[in-house]
Amino acid sequence: MLETSEDTLDPSDWNAFRLQGHRMLDDMIDYLEHQRDRPVWQPMSETVRHSFRQPLDDGQHDLEQAYTVFIKDILPYALGNVHPGFMGWVHGGGTPVGMLAEMLAAGLNANLGGRDQAPIEIERQVLQWVRELFDFPETAGGLFVNGTSMANLLGVLVARTAQLGDAVRHKGIATQQLIAYTSAGAHISISQAMDIAGLGTDALRMIAVNEQHQMDVLALEYAIAEDKKAGMTPFFIAGTVGTVGVGAIDNLQAIAELCQRENIWFHVDGAYGALAMLAPDIAPRLQGIARADSIAFDFHKWGQVPYDAGFILVRDGELQQRTFASPAAYLKRESRGMAAGSPWPCDFGPDLSRGFRALKTWFTIKVYGAEKLGKVISNTCALAQHMKRRIEAEPRLELLAPVALNIVCFRYRSADANRLNADLVVALQESGIAAPSTTTLNGQLAIRAAIVNHRTTVSDIDALIDATLELGDNAAKNYNFRNSNAIQ
Numbered sequence: 284m285l286e287t288s289e290d291t292l293d294p295s296d297w298n299a300f301r302l303q304g305h306r307m308l309d310d311m312i313d314y315l316e317h318q319r320d321r322p323v324w325q326p327m328s329e330t331v332r333h334s335f336r337q338p339l340d341d342g343q344h345d346l347e348q349a350y351t352v353f354i355k356d357i358l359p360y361a362l363g364n365v366h367p368g369f370m371g372w373v374h375g376g377g378t379p380v381g382m383l384a385e386m387l388a389a390g391l392n393a394n395l396g397g398r399d400q401a402p403i404e405i406e407r408q409v410l411q412w413v414r415e416l417f418d419f420p421e422t423a424g425g426l427f428v429n430g431t432s433m434a435n436l437l438g439v440l441v442a443r444t445a446q447l448g449d450a451v452r453h454k455g456i457a458t459q460q461l462i463a464y465t466s467a468g469a470h471i472s473i474s475q476a477m478d479i480a481g482l483g484t485d486a487l488r489m490i491a492v493n494e495q496h497q498m499d500v501l502a503l504e505y506a507i508a509e510d511k512k513a514g515m516t517p518f519f520i521a522g523t524v525g526t527v528g529v530g531a532i533d534n535l536q537a538i539a540e541l542c543q544r545e546n547i548w549f550h551v552d553g554a555y556g557a558l559a560m561l562a563p564d565i566a567p568r569l570q571g572i573a574r575a576d577s578i579a580f581d582f583h584k585w586g587q588v589p590y591d592a593g594f595i596l597v598r599d600g601e602l603q604q605r606t607f608a609s610p611a612a613y614l615k616r617e618s619r620g621m622a623a624g625s626p627w628p629c630d631f632g633p634d635l636s637r638g639f640r641a642l643k644t645w646f647t648i649k650v651y652g653a654e655k656l657g658k659v660i661s662n663t664c665a666l667a668q669h670m671k672r673r674i675e676a677e678p679r680l681e682l683l684a685p686v687a688l689n690i691v692c693f694r695y696r697s698a699d700a701n702r703l704n705a706d707l708v709v710a711l712q713e714s715g716i717a718a719p720s721t722t723t724l725n726g727q728l729a730i731r732a733a734i735v736n737h738r739t740t741v742s743d744i745d746a747l748i749d750a751t752l753e754l755g756d757n758a759a760k761n762y763n764f765r766n767s768n769a770i771q
């Protein structure tokens with residue numbers, strides 16, 4: 284029973300609390316140690332779902348009671364991205380060290396909006412590492428945000444200031460029609476960023492891709508020329524490192540050159556792929572990224588930092604500051620005391636109160652080291668190649684896209700392939716063995732396996748392929764049966 288002291292939310296019996304806390308910590312360490320013994324995912328019963336519909340004021344529960352609900356009804360029905368068999372979406376696996384760091388950050392309850400405090404120095408340290416990784420200057424600005432969707436929005440907003448000047452902040456968007464460009468394989472958040480920034484999604488050109496699913500740079504040049512002829516102002520190009528559908532890497536060097544020639548902002552959506560800079564065997568394929576004006580990426584995907592930990596890096600840190608900094612009396616800066624240390628993180632983005640995302644990232648990099656994190660990234664790509672070879676060796680399966688990084692798109696061959704493969708993916712997910720997702724490529728439904736988790740091994744890849752064949756054979760039999768019934 285958690286008895287709280289009369290006037291505060293702290294326990295009255297710290298020792299009892301400590302015991303309960305140790306149990307919780309042990310349970311979560313067990314959970315991570317024994318991931319493999321669990322299904323990747325399992326559907327939750329309606330009873331469980333319904334149990335979460337309680338009124339606000341249903342009395343006080345003790346910690347142990349609430350924790351029992353967590354163990355019984357929450358933990359077993361998570362999405363499963365910590366599990367090595369999870370390949371559904373581009374989700375990171377998290378780490379034990381990251382878990383502990385989250386606890387430490389919550390204990391400090393630090394607010395990283397501003398002021399003079401060591402936690403902000405940790406965020407500045409991570410920013411310094413990020414500058415080093417992408418070969419950006421000391422003057423580059425950067426900030427933790429929740430994810431790359433937000434980081435892409437910040438990129439568009441800084442580029443808008445670059446194009447229209449500081450006046451855009453009080454005058455709003457002037458008469459210029461600003462046009463942005465990205466590939467047809469780009470993430471939807473680029474389009475959302477145009478929407479939220481007030482520029483409109485119609486002002487985003489989705490440029491066709493080549494056979495490697497990279498933005499067609501000639502088509503891009505042509506679109507820019509057409510827009511200029513029509514009196515519009517091209518201002519922003521987003522290249523992608525690791526498209527969400529198939530893991531393609533745009534030709535960053537060619538895009539950088541075009542941006543320089545045309546004086547257009549060069550943004551890179553490197554949500555998961557940008558951290559491939561840590562992997563010596565993959566980094567050369569990102570050549571040109573150091574020429575970007577801004578890079579959006581996540582530590583919570585390939586970086587394995589627990590959710591959430593997105594990041595925006597801007598070459599011109601001063602411009603980033605001019606885009607977001609706002610004067611307010613209570614945010615007054617001093618040269619000494621707690622209000623020192625300006626500029627503050629809140630000057631570089633829209634958030635004022637901000638959590639200590641930097642701590643779990645700092646711990647992850649400190650403890651595992653950049654080299655080991657890079658090895659994890661290389662390994663997931665090697666596993667994707669293993670999966671590709673198994674698919675190519677199996678007549679019942681068919682590869683549907685080139686495997687550039689860690690995403691493999693394939694399907695079970697069938698006359699009714701779209702329907703069969705959709706059913707097959709649901710069956711795989713419900714089997715608990717492995718969890719891929721689907722995507723659509725040229726009208727063909729693909730089974731999509733994104734290998735991101737550091738725990739995934741060859742045996743998990745083999746388990747996915749074996750289960751696909753077994754469940755696919757079963758489904759094919761059923762389909763034939765249904766079809767022959769229909770003919771009769």
Ligand SMILES: *Cc1c(COP(=O)(O)O)cnc(C)c1O
Nearest residue numbers: 430431432470525527554555581
């Ligand atoms: C995941 C992803 C995003 C979105 O990132 P969030 O962190 O989920 O907001 C954007 N672009 C690409 C290419 C992605 O893979």
